[in-house]
Amino acid sequence: MALWLYRLGRFSAHRAWLVIVAWAVIMGLVGGAAALFMGTMTNNFQIPGTETQQMADKLQADLPEASGGSGTVVFTSTDGLALTPAQEKAISAALATATSVPTVKGVIDPFETTANLEDSQAKLADGAKALKAGEAQLADGKKALDASAAQLADGQAKLDAGQSQLDAQKAQIAALPAGSPQAAAASAQLTAAQAQLDEQKAQLTAGQAQLAAGQSKYEASAKELDTKKAELATGQRSADAASGLRFVSENGKAAIGQVQFSESMNAVTPANRQLLQDKLNTLDSSGVTVDYSKEIVEDVSSLFGIAEVVGIAVAAAVLIIMLGTLVAAGLPLVMALVGVGIGVGGTMALTGVIEMSSISPMLALMLGLAVGIDYSLFIVNRHRQQLLAGMEMRESIAKATGTSGNAVLFAGLTVVIALAALSVTGLPFLSILGLAAAATVAVAVLIALSLTPAILSLMGRRVLSKRTWARNASERKAHDAGATGLSVGESAARDEAKDVARSARGWGGLVTRHPVIALVTAVLALVVVAIPATGLRLALPDGGSEPVDSSAFKAYSITGANFGEGMNGPIIVVGSLPAGLTQQSATVLNLDVTDQLRKVPNVKAAIPVSVSKNLRTAVYQVIPAEGPASASTVQVVHDLRSEGAAIQAEHHVSIGLTGQTAANVDVSAKLGAALPPYLAIVVGLSLILLILVFRSILVPVLATAGFLLSLVAAFGGVVAVYQWGWLGGIFDVPHPGAVLSFLPIILIGVLFGLAMDYQVFIASGMREAFVHGQNAKQAVRTGFKHAAPVVTAAAIIMTSVFSGFIFSHLTMVRPLGFALAFGVLIDAFVVRMTIIPAAMHLLGKSAWWIPKWLDKILPDVDVEGAKLVSLTDAAPASKNTEPEPATAG
Incomplete structure (x- = not known):
């Protein structure tokens, strides 16, 4: 593989403009496809085969008028007082105009509904x-x-x-x-x-x-009176049931209007959402404040915000500090942006034919930026070191691609496999998400291996600053002067002694001098950080997790304060009625069912909503006591399903649940169930790949154990901040709640790939030093010294990019950005740069033990690029410039 990549790097360096034009054409084609075929994204996380999906399909077939999306609009007076009659009339008039918006099927006027209820009473x-x-x-x-x-x-x-x-x-x-x-x-x-x-x-x-x-x-009169008495009793029961669902608050200060759409909310275009808001925002002149539920104002068409730009700016600053020149620092950024443009552009082009969640391109963007910068940086850094050592420019580009590029290819492959493996969960939206991100990472790898060498060829010596060239010339002159009179062997031994002495300094030297203390302290620290993970609770986000100044959060808060939290997340129950019912008997039966539904703990109200023309399908609305993401509401969903058996036995009505609240519970449950097998696949995969790369048993075991420590610590941090509310003011978490339900499984896939990146860059240098004759303990220090600077820069860059998403305009992305930033920070600096060197120093030579039979059957992937050493005489002879093909990259 190293030889093939060497030839690819050499071709790209000699045919730079051909490679650049090819990638430009590809980018243009992808951009054109995205512009022509891009569709709307969705935050619908339905899973085929679940009860919620089955009931939604049943409603679409039996009661199409009850299907379609809906959103709520909350009206309050700007002076905080009760709404006046004039304001009520203005609200009703504005709601009436909303029906002119395309796809709006109808509206529920809160005042008309309340008046009708009072008239009925x-x-x-x-x-x-x-x-x-x-x-x-x-x-x-x-x-x-x-x-x-x-x-x-x-x-x-x-x-x-x-x-x-x-x-x-x-x-x-x-x-x-x-x-x-x-x-x-x-x-x-x-x-x-x-x-x-x-x-x-x-x-x-x-x-x-x-x-x-x-x-x-x-x-006859007695019979007629009995009939009227029964009708009156039924009417009274219906009125009593309906009284549990209010649309105007008791204090008159808030009112809720409902907008019913003819299609699902995911299909409602941003233009129609905005048009609806424009119709209702005219109430400002009447002294009425209008706030919209998350379903109406949610716009996932925009991927990039200010926070993400700040993250990239920090990454750029790190690159400038490390590389010392704007030209060199700009190269990894440009490579990352090109990769993201192609990867995310391709993803967006497919949204017209594939239903895709909004987080799919966001994750692709997040990972594409992070790995795109890092992968190019590894090759650029290696090339710079080789130029300073005296290697010819294009030969240096080719060799950097064959050595550091080999490590990049393997590291990228682990990320791609981990993300693509999300397909085994059986969750369609998660499979699409994983494949989109995996494709973007694959593009980033291809760009790093082909476009980066081409650009480096055009940059020439400008990849290093004049100051760096001058300092290098001075150092080489001093080195040559000090080596005067020494033989080649003596000079090499002298350089190696200096290299060994330098490796004993710094963090690597400190950790290996006190390996037991470093190991125990680091492990205990991660265990403590991971403690909150024991209380992990999963759910999908609701309006309460939106920014406090957003319309969705205000609507959620006003609704909860005036009507109860449960009004933010009603549960839809679908009933299958027995045959042979009359209209009156169906009405009574539906009231009997809702009476039984109200007996479920933490159910605030349950009312019949509608029944099909053939009197075989009924819809009931259940209002829980708390919000849709609360633990009690999750339990209400389970209890309602358990009550179904009793309702079937007593009333011969079978029920099923649907709606967003029930769907969220189902999605979270499915994701939780998919987590253990996926983790097992990823852990098993890490062991196999690392055994193949490092030809060792204990190194892969250490790497995998370190990954699990990073994972649980990242979970702990997420729970502490987003579920418990610690440091909520810093991370803009005013209302902590359950953790995003698919965060754990995405974090496992992404963090695994990135952890293996750092493991390769750290451990391959240690293995190379060991193979070249150093004792195992010294090889740990030597490999760490060569890898630490670039891994540190890469980790800071990746953390900076991920951190930019902590304050994303898409609330759903925020905890994911935090989890990835925190996980990378822990894995790079605590696990890979503390636990791994300390443990390997303690293990010594046994760290590289492998059964002979296994060593014979394993293919030689040559991730260190050792086969390239003899390709050219341009490689420096001194020991301190030879052993770091992968660690420098």
Whole structure:
């Protein structure tokens, strides 16, 4: 590999303009593609196959009117007093104009909604009064019917008695002699009595018919009253449920309007978001302050902010101090910007066809800048040293590419593999994020290995300042004068003795003189820093994590203060109803379901929202007691899902959760579950690669253990600052909360790659000195002395670039920038430059032990570029300039 890279460097140096033009064409094509095909980015972290996604798909199919994104608008009076009627009218009028914005499907007017609710309550009260009057009237009718029934029963009894008496008289008359005057008179009298009795019977029958009609009318009225009573009870239950969801605060000082979009929030363009705000911002003239939820104001189209520029400026200052000339310092910066332009430009060009999270190009930008500067710096630094040692310019470029470039290639490969391995997590947005960043790092490596040599060829001697050339000439003259009369071997031995003496000074000398103290102190310090990591809690950011002066944070805070924190993160519950329901029975069933949902701890309100036309799908809204990222709300999501079994058993309704709050919980859970296997893959990969490079067992084990220490310490720092709020004033964390859910897995991938960078640059110099004949303990000092300056500069540069993102305009990126900056700082200065040299000094020769059978089967990757030593006689003969092909780079 070293020979191939040597030839690549030589070709680039001799064909500089060809290489430069080729990269310029590539950059132009990528830029054109980005301008033509760039789409909108998203902060939607849905995972296919999760319950939240399944329920969202069900809503899209069964209740399309309930699908689509939504955002809230919070209205307050600029004087802090209750909103006046005039202001309320102005707000309603402004909300009405919002429907003219493309993709806005409708708005919920808080005052109209509140008025409707109050009107419903008034109608329910009137209905209750009417029902009470009807019940009284029905009771009176019941009494009259009962009295009539009793009277008719008495009349029937008297008629029956009269009939019995007549029948007895008929028997007596029948016993009299036929034709006798007595019989004729009695018979006439009996006939008259029977006629009178029959007339009374007819009257009784009419009365009974009238009673039956009255009874039928009573039963119909009673049934109608029962129906109205049931409707009133249902209406009262609905009103009671709706009363838990307010849109105007009790003190009248705040109101919440809701904007419903016809498409997902990720598809709403920044132009339409701004147009909506322009429509509502006209309320300023009415003395109304308007604040928008994060969904409305979030614009992820801008990648670069002031803080990032400051980070690059610090990196530039470090380069100028280290390289001593603006020309040389500008080269790594230019290489990094070209790499970022191509890598991030290519990523942006794909946003038109791939749904990509906003953090994908941000991570690519962050890493591209950091590694782009460092990788070019390693080659430039090596080339400068070789020029000072007297090597011909283009030969020096080729050899620097073959030696330091070899280490750059391996180091970049570890970063690319670690990032690409994010694909094994099974999380689509994370896979895209990892591949985008990996591609940008790969471009940075290619630019460092081809474009950097080409530019160095054009720069010539200007890569070093005149002062440096003069000082070097003076030093070489003094060296030659001191070597007068000495043989070549004696001069080399003299130079080596000086080199050994110098290696005993400085930080490397101090650590190796007291290796036990250095090792124990450093490990204990990292363990202490890592303690907060035991309380790590993961979630996705909400409005409460936005900057305090942002509209999203103000909307979040005002909503929480006036309506409760839970209003910032409602949970959407989707129910599948049984078949055969009527509209009334479906309404009652939905109220029964929400009654049971309200029994879940920390649920403040639960209301039915809508039901499909076929009465088979219902939507309920649950308002938790606290904000969407709080631990209690996460538990509410779990408890609601657990309650689903009871709801299914009692009401035959199966439920599922969707919405951003539930989705955030699912994403965090999935990411947490993916963390251990991914960590195992990365750790296993580090061991295999380092065994291949260093042909040792203990060095890879030390490197991996050091990486794990850096990782947990970085976690500890993130938890302390962003979850516990320590130093929150410094890092602009006014409201600490859960840590960004995908931060750990990204940190593992990125920090692993960067840690292996520094391990290669530190340990390869130690191995080279050991292979060239130095004893193992001295080789640690020699390798450290040659690698420390460039690794220090590289770590400071990388930390500076990452630190620029700590104050990014994208809040989601801030903790990631801190984690990477803190992790790199710890890994470079505590692990690689303290723990590793101390441990290897204690291990001595055993650090380089490897089983013979393994040594035979391992390919020789020659990361130190030892095969290039005999390629040219231009290489200096003295020991102090030969052994650092990789460490200088």
